[in-house]
Amino acid sequence: MATTASIDKEMLPQPALSTPYSEKDSQLWMAPTTLLTKSHLMTDVDGERSTLPLSAYCFMTGYIDAVCFSAVFVWCAFQTGNTVQLSLALARLFSGPVGQRDTSFHLADKQALTSVTTFIFGAFIGRIGDRMGSKTRAWLFLGTFIQALFTMSAALCAWKSGQGSVADSRGDPAWSNALTYVAIAFMSASMGLQGIMGKRVNTQFATTIVLTTVWCELMADPKLFQLKRRIISRDHKVIGIVALFIGGFAGRAILDKIGAAGALGVGTGIRFLISLWWLFVPGKAAKK
Template sequence: MTSVHPDQCTPPLVAYCFMTGFIDAVGFTAIFVWCGFQTGNSVQLALALARLFQGPPGQRDFSFHIADKQALTSLITFILGASVGRIGDHMGSKTRLWLFLGTMIQALFTMAAALCVWKSGQGSFAELRGDPAWTTPLTFVAVGFMSASLGLQGIMGKRVNGQYATTIVLTTIWCELMADPKLFNLRAWVVSRDHKLIAIVSLFIGGFAGRALIEAIGAAGTLGVGCGLRTLIAIGWLFVPEKKPAVKPGVGNK
């Protein structure tokens, strides 16, 4: 139940960033939906609503396109997954117990997604945006579990309160990086700048690795590997140094 030191959480948080790219590579390759980046899904749903008023009466498109259904599924389950993260507020959001348990829940979500994709029997690659590879109820469930895992990861990363923000949304990190007053100070290690660069590179590598694995073993196998990686991250939280209690000035040891 000891709390980890936020400044010592770099390895697992970098691994979180890696998993964002890894999981999103699977979803985008199959259905062109980002399971972690909900800005795009929110705008897509707004466009779907606007489409209802497009064209003259009697000729309007009132159908709910499958891409919009998948975006809605991702958004709702992402929120539900993030809600699970509030359990940590009661256990202690920075305790080793919660960081281990929460990451294991992410791993279980990823395993459930892998099983759903495997049982669906559908492919891993979409040729066109209007023709996704996943269309069955089981793959919708898979998208839900993938998005929920990233939602939970996001709130856990946010509660640790390091330089990596949520470990998911990198638009903010890009903006903060470009606004960093020490951006071009190349002669020294700058935590506020360099940790953001590490996060960006880690997500990029995660996306690259995910896409390479999909080509080799398919989406289900890739998600299975992701489950194993998240289990290792969970174990890694147990070895993060704890945060020592602050010593009051003027108080010495007897």
């Protein structure tokens, strides 16, 4: 019996162990021979090996927000601030004695409302991915390409508006005419779409646009100070934060050189490259 048991044990397949992170995550891109085939496009990407395009998403958050905030002091991606600003605008209607209350809808409040509503519209477009497959290469390519089109439209509107790119103070925004409202709308819609796409990939990068939660989770990570090991829950959060910071820096630097329209044109090109990159992200390994 002992002999039979030992033979059966040798014939059994080895347990299906997960590939160590250090080996699995080393391949961040692939060179497919059938790039445009349906099977390749409709395969889900591996979230743990989507580090590069998701980092680029975080970069674009800082980049686009730098352009918008420099012009009108409104965030296209960080809708918490815009939402609170609108609540303050409503509270202002009840401030002071009756007959002397400020009942006007300030320019900054109109711009914040434009950003919030179009951000929601962009996020709603992201639900298309639920039908195509939110993690498929096809949707990640198409959705990012739509972001590029939105950014290009914002660039054209900023260019045709004929207005400046940098505001002197909050009370004197650089943008005030109808075309600049449309530019804010397109930028915010692109961020809303990026946010839901980043969320659906379901990684440590979260939505790629709001980093308050990422900061809190990073500080609460029990392995935060294990510096000699690669910790995906920590490392990817750090990458996202750094990428957003660099994006904000680059956005303002380019803005100062070539203006808002030019900076958004550069952003369009970057987003187009990100859309192509999704086609080369490795897919999920088949479960054994």
